[in-house]
Amino acid sequence: MTSTSLPRVSVVGLGKLGAPLAAVLASRGFTVIGLDVNKTLVDAMNAGKMPIVEPQLNELIAANKARLSATLDANEAIEKSDASFVIVPTPSDSTGFFSNRFVLQAMETLGKALRNKKGYHVVVITSTVMPGTTGSEIKAALEAASGRKVGADLGLCYNPEFIALGSVVRDMLYPDSILIGESDTKAGDMLQTIYLQMCEKKPPVQRMNFVNAELTKISVNTYVTTKISYANMLADLCDRLPGADVDVVTRALGADSRIGAKYLQGAMGYGGPCFPRDNVAFAALARKIGARADVAEATDRINNHQVERVTGLVAKLAKAGTRIALLGLSYKPHTPVVEESHSVKIATKLADTGYVVTVHDPLAQDAAIAVLGDKVVEASSLDSAVRGCDLLIVATGWPEYKAIDPAWCKRNGQHLTILDLWRTLPADKFSDVADLIYLGSGQS
Ligand SMILES: NC(=O)c1ccc[n+]([C@@H]2O[C@H](COP(=O)([O-])OP(=O)(O)OC[C@H]3O[C@@H](n4cnc5c(N)ncnc54)[C@H](O)[C@@H]3O)[C@@H](O)[C@H]2O)c1
Structure with missing residues (x-):
């Protein structure tokens, strides 16, 4: 496929996740324009070297400069693209929920810019958001700002990435699967086309409605962290049981195909920008809607x-x-x-x-x-x-x-x-x- 027949892409938010996505897309033949409110990051992307430590990132940017640019102007980003990936922060609020503050600001600017553009455009929410919010407040903000209804000439998708810092580029090129929450088939088809070109091996694509995709994203992270806390609970026992060795136990445990060996090493707790807040958000959601989340709460307690x-x-x-x-x-x-x-x-x-x-x-x-x-x-x-x-x-x-x-x-x-x-x-x-x-x- 030539770069001219591929959808053109904008990446909104050139941070730890957005900058690698822009670079990976450009490396796979897409013409990509980055949009950020931070001039330093925009200038850095245009200069071909980002101040973000991530293996292969700056090599990919340098090698694909011809297809990669950045701007502070949402009108330019929208005009020069067919699909916009929104990867802005969603910090936890005091109740444990992810705040959509920055996502809603982005809907406002992108929506206004869409008023000046003719033709179909897909907005893709890649930031981690609370289940139930893409189809409600995010969609409403985009429709209000753009004056368009999500449907025939405006698509909306929820499409989280499953990456780990330190291997973001590799994880984007070789994902286990792609998760797409879609407003309709047309929007999901465009996003699937992008991924099947972007990923080195054609991964399975899971397509569903917004809320199932939002819940799947947060469930993957809470499930993985539950395995980590389980292994750490075993390590605590092994510290106190003469002759016990947590590696011997988890190796045997992980050999059971129902369990699997990944993330089953008793050692330290999990940290970073994502894992610790996902169980908290999951439990906060459960409480709000009258469900129970004992496993997520225990996972968080063991971690702390x-x-x-x-x-x-x-x-x-x-x-x-x-x-x-x-x-x-x-x-x-x-x-x-x-x-x-x-x-x-x-x-x-x-x-x-x-x-x-x-x-x-x-x-x-x-x-x-x-x-x-x-x-x-x-x-x-x-x-x-x-x-x-x-x-x-x-x-x-x-x-x-x-x-x-x-x-x-x-x-x-x-x-x-x-x-x-x-x-x-x-x-x-x-x-x-x-x-x-x-x-x-x-x-x-
Ligand atoms: N970092 C990770 O490991 C990881 C993994 C999975 C999911 N996520 C999710 O991805 C999202 C982004 O995370 P990150 O680590 O890349 O954040 P980051 O803070 O590194 O980058 C976010 C970028 O968005 C920019 N921004 C903020 N508001 C904007 C706006 N209105 N328009 C344009 N740009 C704007 C910021 O200037 C910043 O450069 C979050 O929702 C996070 O939960 C992150």
Whole structure:
């Protein structure tokens, strides 16, 4: 298919998700225009280099500059596209619901611009929204601003992405499936055409009404986090049961095809911009409509307990005043994001309890120090952090930490304890180091 026969696309919101989507679409032959209210991001996209840390993102932007531009002007974005993906923030409000504030602002600007455009256009909501809102307040705002009715010449879809930060480009190119909530067949057909061209392998496409798609998105995330909390509940048991090893148990559990091995590693809680708020929103929705969400509530409670679980392990190993090096601050490897990071919460709690905490991260050190301030000491290097501590905690499973040199762990008669929360280090490498105790969490 040539780029001229493909629908032209605008991406509204050039953030952590929008910028990669624009780049991936351009790399697959689409002509793409980005729209953002932030001039820095618009200028950066036009200059071919975004200030967003995501593998392959800037390489794709540079390689596909000819088909990729950005603007602050909604009229230009609408005029130069046939479909608009809206990927603006939907922050949680005080009740746990996702706020549609930014989505509704975008409907207002896009709708006004649509008044000046002739011909069919599809608006695609990709931001995570509460079940029931695309077909009600979002549709109403778009219709009011555009003066058009959703139907013959205006399509509306709800189409969330299932990506993880650190692998957004790969996840967009190779999704397990595509989820489309559609106003009608014409709108869904255009979106399906876009995805079948964009994805490297033709994924199955699940098409449904808005509310089923909205509920599916939030259910996927609450189900996956339930597996994580289940594995962490097992790790807590294994910490206290002599001879137990959570990896042995979850490996056997995951081999059962009814359960599956993914997201079943007992370690730390889940963090980041999405997972922690999804169970809260799910439970808030259930309460509002008179249903129960005990599983989502328990998943959230178990997750919040992980900080206490780890600091409890530390209290058994070392007294206040001990020099601790905490390695890994991002909420997961391969991202600088520290939002809802359990490592940062653990560093805070340990520092507040009186431990002397030095922190290190390959990418997230600056972002973490912005939160932690002078409660902690910033490591100048991995090697100095390891050499200068009495207790080493590996809190995020960055592969870089596998390369820790056992020579850095020698203490000449003093003791060093390693608490490896994700069992990241090759434990065998450290077995010959004198005065060293290696402990994996979830292993007794
Ligand atoms: N980041 C993730 O891992 C992830 C995963 C799945 C879903 N989501 C969902 O995607 C949405 C966006 O998340 P993100 O992480 O990309 O957010 P982000 O904060 O990184 O980016 C949002 C962008 O939208 C822009 N924006 C705000 N209002 C706008 C408007 N009216 N018009 C044009 N641009 C506007 C902002 O300037 C910003 O650049 C959220 O609903 C989030 O829940 C995110």
